[in-house]
Amino acid sequence: MKFLVLSDLHIRHTRGGSIKNNSRGIGAYYVTQKARELGIDATNIDYFLDWPRDLLIQSILSFFDNEQECLIGYSGSIDASGTEFYKNVIEDLKKEIPQLKVMLGGFREPQGDSTWVDIMLIGRCTNILIDYLQGKDISEYQIFDNPPGYRNPLGVIVDEPVAPIIQKNDFWNSRELMTIETALGCKFNCSFCGYDYRNNRKPKLNSIETVIESMQTAYDVAGITNFFLADDTINEVDDKLKLLGEAKRVLTFEPDLMSFVRLDIMGAKPHQIDLMQECNLRGHFYGIESLNSAVTKTIKKGGRPDKNFEIMRRVKSEFPEAFTYGNFIVGLTGDNEQDIWKHARTIVDEQLLTSAGATTLRLYSDLHNDEIKSELDKDPAKFGYKILEQKTIDWDNIGYQSDNWENDWTNRSKGEAITKELDDYYAKHLTSIFTSHEIYSIKTLLPGLSYKDYNNKLPMLRRSQSKMMNQYIKNKSQYLNK
Template sequence: MTDYSIPIKTSGAYKIASHLRNYGHSVKVIDNFVWILKNHKYDLFEYLQERIGATTLFVGFSTTFMSPFKMDKFKKTRGQTKKEDSVENFSTLMNILKTQHPQTKIVLGGQGVQTGMIFDLYKEIDHWIKGLAEDSVLDFITKLKSGIEQPRIIEDNFLASEYNFRESGPMFSIKDNVFQNEVLPIEISRGCRFKCKFCSYPLLGRKPSDKYIRSEESLYKELLWNYTHFGTTQYMIMCDTFNETTEKLLSVKRAIDRIGIDINFWSYIRMDLIDAHPEQLEILRDIGIRGAFLGIESLYDPSSKAVGKGFGRENTIEMVKRMKDSWGDEVLLHGAFMIGLPHETPETATEWCELLDRREILLDSISMNALRIFPYQKLRQISTSRVFHSEFDINAEQYGYTRGKDGWRNEFWTQRSAQEFAEMWKSRFNESAPDYLTHTLRSANLPMSLLNGGFEWEEILKTDEPQEFQDHVKSQKLNLLNRYVENVFTK
């Protein structure tokens, strides 16, 4: 699970577990791992000792959202971080696995900067299986059983092309300790029809096709399974672009209508597609949208256009208003912004940040961070292909960036100055309107996580006692984590 205000499940580990179970393997998923390792380490060690045996092939760690890993400390010391400073007690666990279960491989899953840093730091890790892994994990197991030597970094440049994603089954098993009415992730499509230059996700620029979009029947079966076994009607839709086609949305609607239930969901939305296909506004409302993540990046048109977001400032402001008018205030709109894009200067960024501060665009929350470009030396060290890196990662110098020990720089910014600018403006937003924009409990997909704590949507939207509410959230988070631990160690 992610370390949000209230824990909420992510899809990676469960998707692989479901896939392996379909091929006859026994898989146990332990979620909330970092919290358990910190607060119940001896229980965890004992549990693993009892269950890891001669037939255990590997212990895997899903790391994309392992948020307590201290990346900043790692970067400042240039890789000299003590293991105890990263994930508490992780080093001890690695040592136990290596010394007491040498026949069992330690495998890392995930992609991106953080996963690479964990891989570098913990030399006990045998393999890193990168990215989409349905094909590569089966191949890994076959070779492992046959005693065939394999590289430490395993990349599938074919992006699980043999896996039948379109007809894939339910992600969660009754063995996965899912609570009743829990908010769950669901993967409806893979990849993105767009190719933003800062994005490092796989399958960028792919055409909408049946290969990468699940069938109505497949969705119907998973939604029905989750409702029947867990009572789930609240979802985090994990598609890179949920509204990539109107037909895709209609297929989801038909699957929901067949079950005869109402669902609510949060998803990533492209505003330019709604502008091109205005019928999507009504469809998204009818199938239960409760939150939308809008990757705006910049309100300086030359910058947003340079990275693949050419919708424009005026169109963006108008579309946000149209969404609010159609969906109402109960749907939360989150805008994501990035500092340091090509052509952006401190002056142009200040101008549109002041626009945000005046609330001239009707967003409910924002996030703002510096552009991240993968260090070139690190890119060479841990990559055997370019599948999982952005255009900027690969060709930063062609876009006016240079890379050094302190990150990137261009004509107007350094990575540090861009991050300091973002932090300064987030502080200003909070000072002028503490219940708006960067308020953490209502930011991005965090409101959906609060539903797992037993909060009602109306309560999340309208609470006027933020400190009392935050204290209640902390209490509910601890209750949920303790319930989860009890379930894990008794089942």
């Protein structure tokens, strides 16, 4: 058997302009790694939407050559934006390889139909894929028929945390940000959160040996030193930070790490500042959401405002090299515009964060996959929301957008106006206009500048990224056509 997985990079729409995400999808690399462990000839094609179409088709045909057992997969983006192009590519390939089996994976909602898709995997289910590749019966996981779709039981962590081992013929570059996971699952259950595996009291930890091998191989093969830790909450337990500290002491290079961090947990455990310094966790994404004590209890995100401000001051003082981004949600029941602006002015006046931004609350009442529904999605009225207009839209077209809603103090339209004003205020008055994800993508492309100096560098970075992507396409196509 030969197995080929296609993937692409999301476009990030930042406050400085648009740029492609600079971190490839590690799920796609993990599944080909697992396939190779089974003795299957497996590889990846990245940036597939940017390949010249004829070169893409030719390279895929060359890879499969005269193989009788051919499987191609698309590791899709969350908004399904590349699915139609993938379908068109499949139609051309089937003319030459009629026996080609077609897979879709990575989505959180059903895609495609049985006229062109042979198997669809929903969410995290590498274990199901491994069974499928070995010809085992996977019917116990089937949840729909058109196309045949499979998913692990809801809320149960069956899969493993991902820390892939890349190869030279993957053609990574030192100017790319690599993603790994130290654990899978989050013990918290924030009311607005729709992430997989939340509310798990015992997140599944990766082994230190796997984390070290993944990071060291990335450095040895491609010179990669910057890593995004995709854990839902990196500091929910000290064990994750200690694992990273132990790994750093073994690695032959200095890693630079970024992840989601809960500020209120740091407030309760200020010793975590030292643990983060020890492992070089310098990029912090704080999902603060609100600094109003009337709100935090409702959304199941603790921490008194004074404690959160106190830990922000400590991080600024004790960990000045850290890039700290705080995200706020506008529209939470119990909040009010006066408090939102009072807290924003405190953050700006004291420069407590490197960057901050806001998003308007989103409610999705008509998703098919219950696993990605938040508590607010499931019962808006319980949390003080009235749905004025259902806006959840067919994923096959444009993904989904929020329903129109109102609560005790605002509605979606007014909330978006406040969000825009608040977002602009933070962008104008804090050091950086970027989120922590964005700055790590950007500074990996162009290392060495101050955080502020990156604010106007996107045009140059887009050109640099385009050259890197084109070099990848050249190298990978030559490899596939050899």
